[in-house]
Amino acid sequence: NDRTGRRGRAGNVGTITGMRLAEADVFAEVVLVDIDEGRAAGVALDLTHTAALCGFATRVRGAGTVEAAGPADYVVITAGKARQPGMSRSDLTSTNAAIVGDVAARVAVTSPHAVVVVVTNPLDEMTQHAWRASGFPPERVLGMAGVLDTARFQALAALDGSVRADRVEAWALGSHGEEMVIPLSRASADGRPLGPGVDAVVDRARGSGAEVVGLLRSGSAFLAPGTSAARMVLAMAADSGEVMPAAVLADGTYGIRDVYVGLPARLGRGGVREIVELDLLPDELSALHEAAERIRERVGRPAGDAA
Numbered sequence: 169n170d171r172t173g174r175r176g177r178a179g180n181v182g183t184i185t186g187m188r189l190a191e192a193d194v195f196a197e198v199v200l201v202d203i204d205e206g207r208a209a210g211v212a213l214d215l216t217h218t219a220a221l222c223g224f225a226t227r228v229r230g231a232g233t234v235e236a237a238g239p240a241d242y243v244v245i246t247a248g249k250a251r252q253p254g255m256s257r258s259d260l261t262s263t264n265a266a267i268v269g270d271v272a273a274r275v276a277v278t279s280p281h282a283v284v285v286v287v288t289n290p291l292d293e294m295t296q297h298a299w300r301a302s303g304f305p306p307e308r309v310l311g312m313a314g315v316l317d318t319a320r321f322q323a324l325a326a327l328d329g330s331v332r333a334d335r336v337e338a339w340a341l342g343s344h345g346e347e348m349v350i351p352l353s354r355a356s357a358d359g360r361p362l363g364p365g366v367d368a369v370v371d372r373a374r375g376s377g378a379e380v381v382g383l384l385r386s387g388s389a390f391l392a393p394g395t396s397a398a399r400m401v402l403a404m405a406a407d408s409g410e411v412m413p414a415a416v417l418a419d420g421t422y423g424i425r426d427v428y429v430g431l432p433a434r435l436g437r438g439g440v441r442e443i444v445e446l447d448l449l450p451d452e453l454s455a456l457h458e459a460a461e462r463i464r465e466r467v468g469r470p471a472g473d474a475a
Contacts, residue, residue, distance in 0.1 A: 183200070183390075189402070202230070237278070285311070292415050313340075313430060319333075322338060325357065337356045404436060
């Protein structure tokens with residue numbers, strides 16, 4: 169079709185996102201944007217060289233500014249400083265808010281009808297910031313993290329070899345961080361309840377981002393985050409109606425309102441069609457409320473005090 173996909177920056181997460189979108193062969197063009205235009209162009213050319221190997225006709229182009237990239241239907245914002253060992257996601261708030269706000273405002277001018285997917289940390293706060301800066305309706309601004317956190321939980325639950333990761337059913341809700349909520353009443357493996365040790369899997373999933381950062385020593389995870397962002401964009405482009413966990417502006421469902429928090433969302437071509445309500449146990453719902461309140465506190469705090 170003639171739709172254009174674009175992501176925010178030609179770093180590692182953006183490169184993987186762009187690669188997955190190009191390989192899907194459903195967009196006319198994917199544009200990589202980086203303040204270092206040469207890097208964006210170089211990564212774009214490198215991806216273009218894989219067209220025959222991966223079987224896609226998508227044009228891949230690099231640009232130095234949002235304006236040079238041109239109009240897009242889907243914009244993935246990955247721009248921002250990555251975590252280093254010892255840093256929390258909230259340590260990035262002040263620096264990344266300025267970057268995300270600027271990108272979102274410029275996207276609003278160049279692509280006034282776009283759907284924006286935010287990947288930049290701290291995810292929940294940056295998604296709400298992008299929504300405000302863009303002036304877009306909330307259904308067209310959403311955050312990626314729930315898909316990533318769910319995938320991490322699925323992979324870790326399958327490490328013992330008892331089940332394939334893609335046969336683990338689960339939802340990662342709440343925040344992308346310490347207040348992540350994985351309702352175990354909704355989790356299963358091949359249709360059966362998960363076995364002993366599942367609490368340890370939840371804890372490891374919650375800390376997986378920091379675990380990767382510690383192992384890499386410089387930079388943060390990019391393969392799973394980039395793939396997760398592309399997965400969301402592809403679901404929307406297909407107008408699939410698939411339900412995915414995403415950071416969305418709560419609308420009163422689950423008793424939560426007016427804050428971006430991870431909830432199950434039905435995705436369509438124009439972004440979020442609706443927030444889907446799962447039947448949660450009282451303690452799971454309470455944990456979700458707690459996550460929303462902690463995010464609300466951080467969003468209301470001056471950026472310089474967020475750490």
